[in-house]
Amino acid sequence: MSIATLPRIRLAELPTPLEELPRLSQALGGPRILFKRDDFTGLGLGGNKVRKLEFLLADAKKKGAEVIVSGAGPQSNHLRLVAAACKKLGLDVVLVMHGSEPEVRQGNFLLDQILDAKIIFTGSSDRSEVDLRINEVAEQLIKGGRRAYAIPRGGASPIGSLGYVHFVSELQSQLDQLKIRANHLICAVGSCGTLAGIRAGVMLSPVSYELCGITVSRPKAECKARIESLGDQIVHLLGHEGVTTATGVGWEVHDGYIGPGYGIPDERTWDAIRLLARTEGIFLDPVYTGKAAAGMIDLIRRGQFKSSDTLIFLHTGGSPAIFAHADKFTS
Numbered sequence: 001m002s003i004a005t006l007p008r009i010r011l012a013e014l015p016t017p018l019e020e021l022p023r024l025s026q027a028l029g030g031p032r033i034l035f036k037r038d039d040f041t042g043l044g045l046g047g048n049k050v051r052k053l054e055f056l057l058a059d060a061k062k063k064g065a066e067v068i069v070s071g072a073g074p075q076s077n078h079l080r081l082v083a084a085a086c087k088k089l090g091l092d093v094v095l096v097m098h099g100s101e102p103e104v105r106q107g108n109f110l111l112d113q114i115l116d117a118k119i120i121f122t123g124s125s126d127r128s129e130v131d132l133r134i135n136e137v138a139e140q141l142i143k144g145g146r147r148a149y150a151i152p153r154g155g156a157s158p159i160g161s162l163g164y165v166h167f168v169s170e171l172q173s174q175l176d177q178l179k180i181r182a183n184h185l186i187c188a189v190g191s192c193g194t195l196a197g198i199r200a201g202v203m204l205s206p207v208s209y210e211l212c213g214i215t216v217s218r219p220k221a222e223c224k225a226r227i228e229s230l231g232d233q234i235v236h237l238l239g240h241e242g243v244t245t246a247t248g249v250g251w252e253v254h255d256g257y258i259g260p261g262y263g264i265p266d267e268r269t270w271d272a273i274r275l276l277a278r279t280e281g282i283f284l285d286p287v288y289t290g291k292a293a294a295g296m297i298d299l300i301r302r303g304q305f306k307s308s309d310t311l312i313f314l315h316t317g318g319s320p321a322i323f324a325h326a327d328k329f330t331s
């Protein structure tokens with residue numbers, strides 16, 4: 001089955017720009033660096049989740065859904081974009097958040113208020129409990145006679161990941177047009193759906209670059225297992241079983257850049273955010289891309305990438321979360 005025949009609702013402004021960053025390369029004395037600007041996917045201040053929602057909400061609509069339930073934390077980019085997409089499509093939306101209501105309404109949580117999303121707090125700081133509550137809330141709604149559709153944290157399901165299978169061919173036409181042969185694609189890894197989709201995409205149509213994921217939460221082994229399992233399900237969904245064993249595209253996940261923990265930036269994160277802003281006028285985010293860029297910078301400095309290499313860094317969005325850390329920059 002071709003991905004083009006699967007249900008999809010257009011929500012993203014595509015293709016996103018592919019931008020050369022010569023001043024960053026120069027500052028690092030390192031390889032050629034291009035940013036793939038998925039922070040510019042258009043809807044609701046953009047980000048990688050828009051590509052996933054094109055397939056997830058098409059599936060929801062196909063199944064007759066009228067209310068969407070998903071979950072994560074108050075500064076979740078995923079939830080902000082679920083809410084924005086639901087408003088655009090005229091669907092009701094319930095967001096399940098771990099912990100209790102933050103004292104300050106800032107960043108993504110502020111945007112969720114403006115979007116008038118219904119928000120439920122679990123009262124527990126355990127992030128994985130959110131997954132259970134998403135399903136419970138959806139079941140309650142269904143018992144109450146509503147057609148509810150649950151989206152897992154991060155939209156990390158085989159259907160959501162299709163957005164990043166599609167991404168691979170989009171990026172390839174841009175590279176072909178610019179006659180660029182890339183050696184590495186670097187991206188942040190959270191719920192793993194993005195890298196799983198990209199990996200499935202490059203399994204189906206081989207590319208010149210290897211994949212380099214930088215996890216911001218789960219340990220490397222857990223990420224690799226999730227990415228492989230999601231990847232197999234995606235390939236299955238697309239009816240290409242045979243490919244699973246036949247391809248050997250290089251891919252790696254680094255877990256040395258998580259710092260103090262998920263959602264807690266460290267000095268390397270802030271350094272990366274400042275460097276990108278001050279060399280290229282690009283805003284990273286404190287949870288994902290700041291840490292992934294810190295990882296890329298460290299790997300360049302440690303000689304992991306050759307100066308003759310061409311790197312593509314996938315900017316997955318998230319800059320609204322910077323505003324929840326205003327104190328960091330006001331002293």
Ligand SMILES: *Cc1c(COP(=O)(O)O)cnc(C)c1O
Nearest residue numbers: 077190191192194288316317318
């Ligand atoms: C969710 C998110 C990621 C991680 O993507 P996954 O598919 O969850 O691995 C990276 N960057 C930003 C800004 C995100 O919001």
